[in-house]
Amino acid sequence: MARDFDGDSDGDDRTGGDSVASDNDKGATATASSATRERRSAIRNSVERRAIVGLAVATIALLLGIFYYPVATVFIDSVLVDGRWTGQVFVSILRDPFYLGEPARLLAGEPVGAVIEAILSPDRRLGVIGFTAYQAALSTVASVALGLPAAYLLARYEFPGRRTLRSLTILPFVLPSIMVGVGFVATFGRNGTLNAVLGALGLGEVNLLFTLEAVVIAHAFYNAPLVARVTTAAWESVDASAVETARSLGASPLRAFRDVVAPQLYPSVLMGAALTFVFTFSTFPIVLALGGFQLATVEVFVYRLIRDLEYAEAAALALIELGISLSLLYAYLRYEAKHTVRSRGIRPLPRQPLTPPSLSVRELLPRLGLAVYAVVALSVFVAPIASMVLASLSGPEGLTLANYQFLIDRQTTGASFQVQPWDAVRNSLLFGVTSLAVALPMGVVVAVLTTRDYRGRKVVDAVAMAPLAVSGIVVGLGLLRGLVFGVEVGGSRIAVGGGFAIIAAHAVAGYPFVVRTVAPGLESIDHTLVESARALGAPRARALVDIELPLVWPAVVAGAAFAFAISIGEFSATIVLASGTNQFTMPIAIERFIGRRLGPATAMGVVLLVVTSASFLLIDRLGGDDVGF
Amino acid sequence: MDRTGTPAVELDGVIRRYGETTAVENLSLSVREGEFFTLVGPSGCGKTTTLRLIAGFEDPTRGEVRFGGESVTGVPPEDRDVGVVFQNYALFPHMTVGENVAYGLSFTDPPGGGSDAERVRELLELVDLGDMADRDPDTLSGGQQQRVAMARALAPGPDVLLLDEPMSALDAKLRERLRVQVREIQQELGITTIYVTHDQEEALAVSDRVAVMHDGTPEQVAPPRTIYREPATEFVATFVGDNNVLSGEVTAVQSDGGNDQRLADVAVGGGTLSVALDGDYSANAVSIGDRLTFCIRPERLAVDTGQNAMPATVTSAEFLGETTRVHLDWDGRELLLRTEELPEGTVTVGFDPADAHIVTAGR
Numbered sequence: 001m002a003r004d005f006d007g008d009s010d011g012d013d014r015t016g017g018d019s020v021a022s023d024n025d026k027g028a029t030a031t032a033s034s035a036t037r038e039r040r041s042a043i044r045n046s047v048e049r050r051a052i053v054g055l056a057v058a059t060i061a062l063l064l065g066i067f068y069y070p071v072a073t074v075f076i077d078s079v080l081v082d083g084r085w086t087g088q089v090f091v092s093i094l095r096d097p098f099y100l101g102e103p104a105r106l107l108a109g110e111p112v113g114a115v116i117e118a119i120l121s122p123d124r125r126l127g128v129i130g131f132t133a134y135q136a137a138l139s140t141v142a143s144v145a146l147g148l149p150a151a152y153l154l155a156r157y158e159f160p161g162r163r164t165l166r167s168l169t170i171l172p173f174v175l176p177s178i179m180v181g182v183g184f185v186a187t188f189g190r191n192g193t194l195n196a197v198l199g200a201l202g203l204g205e206v207n208l209l210f211t212l213e214a215v216v217i218a219h220a221f222y223n224a225p226l227v228a229r230v231t232t233a234a235w236e237s238v239d240a241s242a243v244e245t246a247r248s249l250g251a252s253p254l255r256a257f258r259d260v261v262a263p264q265l266y267p268s269v270l271m272g273a274a275l276t277f278v279f280t281f282s283t284f285p286i287v288l289a290l291g292g293f294q295l296a297t298v299e300v301f302v303y304r305l306i307r308d309l310e311y312a313e314a315a316a317l318a319l320i321e322l323g324i325s326l327s328l329l330y331a332y333l334r335y336e337a338k339h340t341v342r343s344r345g346i347r348p349l350p351r352q353p354l355t356p357p358s359l360s361v362r363e364l365l366p367r368l369g370l371a372v373y374a375v376v377a378l379s380v381f382v383a384p385i386a387s388m389v390l391a392s393l394s395g396p397e398g399l400t401l402a403n404y405q406f407l408i409d410r411q412t413t414g415a416s417f418q419v420q421p422w423d424a425v426r427n428s429l430l431f432g433v434t435s436l437a438v439a440l441p442m443g444v445v446v447a448v449l450t451t452r453d454y455r456g457r458k459v460v461d462a463v464a465m466a467p468l469a470v471s472g473i474v475v476g477l478g479l480l481r482g483l484v485f486g487v488e489v490g491g492s493r494i495a496v497g498g499g500f501a502i503i504a505a506h507a508v509a510g511y512p513f514v515v516r517t518v519a520p521g522l523e524s525i526d527h528t529l530v531e532s533a534r535a536l537g538a539p540r541a542r543a544l545v546d547i548e549l550p551l552v553w554p555a556v557v558a559g560a561a562f563a564f565a566i567s568i569g570e571f572s573a574t575i576v577l578a579s580g581t582n583q584f585t586m587p588i589a590i591e592r593f594i595g596r597r598l599g600p601a602t603a604m605g606v607v608l609l610v611v612t613s614a615s616f617l618l619i620d621r622l623g624g625d626d627v628g629f
Numbered sequence: 630m631d632r633t634g635t636p637a638v639e640l641d642g643v644i645r646r647y648g649e650t651t652a653v654e655n656l657s658l659s660v661r662e663g664e665f666f667t668l669v670g671p672s673g674c675g676k677t678t679t680l681r682l683i684a685g686f687e688d689p690t691r692g693e694v695r696f697g698g699e700s701v702t703g704v705p706p707e708d709r710d711v712g713v714v715f716q717n718y719a720l721f722p723h724m725t726v727g728e729n730v731a732y733g734l735s736f737t738d739p740p741g742g743g744s745d746a747e748r749v750r751e752l753l754e755l756v757d758l759g760d761m762a763d764r765d766p767d768t769l770s771g772g773q774q775q776r777v778a779m780a781r782a783l784a785p786g787p788d789v790l791l792l793d794e795p796m797s798a799l800d801a802k803l804r805e806r807l808r809v810q811v812r813e814i815q816q817e818l819g820i821t822t823i824y825v826t827h828d829q830e831e832a833l834a835v836s837d838r839v840a841v842m843h844d845g846t847p848e849q850v851a852p853p854r855t856i857y858r859e860p861a862t863e864f865v866a867t868f869v870g871d872n873n874v875l876s877g878e879v880t881a882v883q884s885d886g887g888n889d890q891r892l893a894d895v896a897v898g899g900g901t902l903s904v905a906l907d908g909d910y911s912a913n914a915v916s917i918g919d920r921l922t923f924c925i926r927p928e929r930l931a932v933d934t935g936q937n938a939m940p941a942t943v944t945s946a947e948f949l950g951e952t953t954r955v956h957l958d959w960d961g962r963e964l965l966l967r968t969e970e971l972p973e974g975t976v977t978v979g980f981d982p983a984d985a986h987i988v989t990a991g992r
Contacts, residue, residue, distance in 0.1 A: 528719035532715065537736030542736075
């Protein structure tokens with residue numbers, strides 16, 4: 001990074017020398033006051049020169065303190081047991097069929113034949129890891145199945161509200177997963193809307209709660225929009241003239257789709273699928289809310305081990321999970337680097353009207369399919385939200401605001417360990433604002449550092465974006481073990497409060513989103529603007545403040561909204577850090593309420609929905625298209 | 630500020646590489662105080678890189694850039710006292726025209742001691758945009774934006790003005806008008822100016838001296854007239870204006886009867902052409918058996934002249950208004966002729982030996 005940052009000493013001398021010389025030229029009298037001004041501006045100058053380096057160092061130090069050090073302690077926890085270095089914890093996990101299913105017996109040294117036989121038998125054991133992968137695979141299939149028709153609709157049809165629908169595909173990124181969980185309970189639970197509808201139709205009751213189906217549908221709710229989003233983008237960049245060329249060469253519409261369009265969609269579908277698998281592999285709040293411990297995924301089990309104070313085993317299991325996720329991501333990125341062909345859609349495929357122009361089978365059939373899809377999509381995407389809102393407003397005597405009243409009422413009766421709703425609302429807002437105050441400058445600095453040319457940029461990029469890959473549970477555990485329990489420094493113990501740790505965890509979760517919204521904006525700024533500013537005398541940091549930041553301001557605000565929404569909805573790290581304290585947030589309160597008191601849980605879910613939807617509106621208005629996902 | 634004799638800007642053995650590719654190769658130039666100096670060349674010749682090295686946006690891989698005799702190695706652009714105008718003007722879109730021009734004054738006092746506002750008004754008047762201070766840059770025409778960029782670059786009173794193809798985005802007529810204005814402003818302020826363009830006509834029209842760049846090095850540095858009349862290399866001969874470049878073996882060297890100029894007979898194709906040995910070649914530098922490369926401007930070729938007659942056929946013609954550019958085929962060689970009347974079929978063209986300019990000679 002030397003080139004842009006250097007030029008301190010001899011640069012300073014030159015400025016001073018030259019401006020004095022030119023003053024004398026013009027015959028201006030050098031007065032004492034101008035000398036003071038000169039000195040003051042020299043001090044300001046040198047501060048501005050070092051500003052970027054200073055901010056970079058501060059950001060990296062902060063990142064080390066609130067992310068790398070805590071996560072490293074998790075690592076060490078798993079290999080340092082009772083003061084001895086050992087790989088035993090890993091070995092015993094990998095050899096235990098409870099975790100790895102039948103393949104674990106291979107690692108335990110059993111004969112291959114017997115293991116294969118066991119795998120093929122109907123009562124095979126998947127183990128926690130195997131089950132996690134299994135549900136992730138099912139969720140991926142469901143997400144792709146639900147996402148592709150949406151991409152088809154968005155890319156190929158024109159209808160009122162298309163743009164709105166398209167921007168809604170980013171909403172899941174900001175919707176708190178525990179809120180989605182509440183929505184699903186309100187829909188599929190025993191007293192949910194689904195059973196109400198079925199009852200009204202004279203059909204029997206179903207209970208999908210605590211079943212794999214509910215978990216998979218909830219995952220599809222989350223990830224199908226992602227699949228739709230990336231596939232739509234690819235579809236829109238298909239050049240119409242390529243399809244027309246194929247048609248003029250004799251290909252039927254179907255053939256042209258298969259030969260020209262589909263190959264350009266595969267990489268994006270695969271990207272959506274790969275990300276979905278990775279996300280659902282490390283799923284936590286959804287399974288906790290909808291599956292309970294009987295459907296435990298790895299992440300849920302890590303949480304349970306932490307609750308049982310089995311830190312070494314928890315850490316080892318979390319690391320195995322992280323290893324699997326990272327290898328999948330790496331494999332995908334390798335594939336992407338090899339296969340991504342960004343064709344510049346000079347002229348995108350024309351969109352058809354949604355109302356059929358004629359009543360032929362060829363026009364009607366796809367639209368009929370979309371109509372069926374719409375019913376499915378409505379029940380997956382809209383029903384949970386609608387049910388949650390409805391449930392929050394209903395009480396034993398019909399419509400009521402009692403559930404909301406409950407949120408504001410300070411409970412004076414409840415025991416201290418009970419979750420008090422107003423405290424949760426207040427804590428959420430407090431953590432949201434304070435973590436934003438950390439995440440926003442961090443994100444902007446990292447965005448600046450990763451969009452400039454210097455040696456080692458890739459390393460900085462990787463170091464700064466790693467928090468995206470590490471699960472909240474691990475970050476939470478690290479902060480708990482590393483900072484809340486205290487650090488031994490020179491004989492004295494330094495510990496931070498749980499509140500600070502939660503703020504740190506939220507900042508770590510939120511700032512990558514600031515980076516991902518701001519960096520594309522900075523990248524697209526014409527470099528001659530910055531060069532002009534510098535030629536006019538602006539040090540690098542001043543050019544950043546005067547020119548670049550004002551130009552990417554909408555993206556900065558969108559990034560802030562993102563970070564705020566992430567903090568408001570953060571669950572995994574918070575639940576680790578908040579247990580046993582009074583620092584719980586709305587998502588934690590929802591989790592506590594969800595089994596017992598659905599009313600307050602849904603009311604809180606609606607509050608979360610309002611806050612995150614407002615953030616979404618800001619993101620969409622100011623920077624939606626640039627978000628690098 | 631007595632800098633007489635010291636060049637305002639010097640490049641000494643500068644090399645700039647990007648990985649494997651070399652953008653600037655062993656470049657040495659010196660630009661005099663108050664001079665209008667132009668770097669001209671085709672795209673990729675290294676002219677813009679040279680400008681960026683002077684501005685401090687890039688550092689030389691090797692060699693040194695000096696301002697007023699002092700090395701500026703490691704001095705960042707903001708401390709170099711340069712004004713830069715880019716091809717796309719790079720006006721700050723979130724500031725008004727006035728704020729754009731005032732920006733550089735936040736880092737230095739206005740030269741002449743007045744207030745910032747006075748300086749902004751003064752500069753905008755200099756570029757004939759006195760009433761535009763409150764406008765947004767994107768409401769201005771391309772030509773107006775270009776002039777705002779000039780005013781902004783000049784406001785802090787830089788020692789050197791650097792212009793990177795500042796007119797290439799404008800239409801031809803406007804370009805011609807603006808280049809006159811740029812030259813006038815430069816003369817009025819007496820500011821050392823380094824101008825980069827790919828347009829050789831523009832280079833000849835405005836400059837005190839021109840450096841013709843090719844493959845990262847200047848092929849010739851000279852005043853415009855010298856560049857045009859006495860190109861030093863074949864590249865310069867063909868890059869600057871139209872030219873006919875011919876070469877062949879010297880068969881005889883003789884003195885021209887009337888004046889004391891010597892002539893060389895050169896065997897080109899099937900015929901023999903007589904060429905005056907001018908400039909560097911007027912002494913005994915050329916002898917029989919040397920290979921001689923020379924050029925004749927198309928406007929110096931004449932139809933039906935007795936000297937150096939070359940019978941040729943017309944292959945095509947472009948009507949350019951005041952003249953017509955005629956493409957001829959002479960014995961398999963393409964010749965260009967500028968004429969007012971359009972010849973047809975077969976013509977005999979020739980030239981005065983004194984109008985030929987020798988580019989290179991040697992074994």
